Amino acid sequence: MPAEAMPSREAGNVAVAFSGEGGEGExxxxxxxxxxxxxxxxxxxxxxEAHVVAARDAYIAGEHEAAGEMFAHPVSEVLFDLQPVLTAQGVDDFSDxxxxxxxxxxxxxxxxxxxxHTDRIIAALRDASTKAPDDESSSAFVAAGVCADQIERAADMYRIAATSDHYEPYLDGYGFYKAARAAFERSExxxxxxxxxxxxxxxxxxxxxxxAYPSALRPSALDADQSALTVAASNVVLSTGDK
Structure with a gap:
């Protein structure tokens, strides 16, 4: 996901800024x-996880090149910068x-x-999750915050996908939606x-x-109500932002 594609924002208590500056990963x-x-x-x-699930589903749908690229993206976009934190928490590097x-x-x-391959990666992610820093947040609060972050990303990517014919923004958004759903189902x-x-x-x-994201394949028309998606995502952020 191109770092410059999305604006900086505050998502609840999750600091997100789409640039590589100021200690922010891509x-x-x-x-x-x-x-x-x-x-x-x-x-x-x-x-x-969003990238991995999107890659798996894209592969099943026949989009092999996009899937190969999507599997690799978290290594440069997330894990490269995050690895010192993971190491400090006792998580072995699973980039390979x-x-x-x-x-x-x-x-x-x-x-x-x-x-x-997907199952092995998700198992590694689940193990890494058990080693999260203890900030005294409840598991429900953490899960809700993760849902908020992924939902907002999915809504943002849909807006971006609708401005071009490129497949990647849609597939990114699809993955974020799936990651949000999985997080909610585990902790609903x-x-x-x-x-x-x-x-x-x-x-x-x-x-x-x-x-908005009926499958990993981009529909011929992206005609979901973007305003409704934005409002819904904002409602999630507002409802999950306070401990």
Whole structure:
């Protein structure tokens, strides 16, 4: 995802700025904040997961070159800058898992092989998540913050995708939507119990995003209501921003 494609913003308590300056990685995560903030740390991992899931689904849909590129993106966009934080938290470098998946996709591996690569990467991401910095946030608060970050990214990427015929922005957004949905499904009960408003706003945003991103393949027309997506994403951010 090109760093210059998106504007700087504050997403709840997740500092995101789409440039490589000021301690920010290209994926838009404050590396400094990730060392102490569980939401920022886990949002960085979710960015990687978003790319991996998008790559897998694009591969299944026949977009092998795009999938190969998507598997590799988190290495440069997230992990390169984040690795010192991961190392400090006791997480081994798993960049090779992504590069191996990328090579497999570009060499025409079977769908089953790509699925296996994806499973290994997600397992590594889940393990890394268990080693997040302890900032005394509840698991529900962290999960809701990750949902907010991914939902806002998905809404932003849809707007960008609608301005051109390029496939990558759409596929990025699709991945962010899928990562948000996965995060919500894993923690839905806890989020709804601790913060009912967040549960409602996340569900509403995911419903809209499901219509905007029906599959990993870009539709012939991107005609979802961008204003509604933006409002829904903003509602999620507002409902999840306070501990």
């Amino acid at each position: 994926g838009g995560v404050s590396v400094t904040a990730a060392a102490t903030d569980a939401v920022v740390y886990n949002s960085a991992l979710a960015i990687a 898992l992504l590069l191996d998946a990328s090579a497999a996709a570009l060499s025409g591996a079977s769908v089953e092989e790509i699925a296996a 009960a806890a989020i709804r119990s601790e913060n009912p408003d967040a549960g409602v706003s996340i569900e509403a945003a995911l419903h809209l995003l499901a219509g």
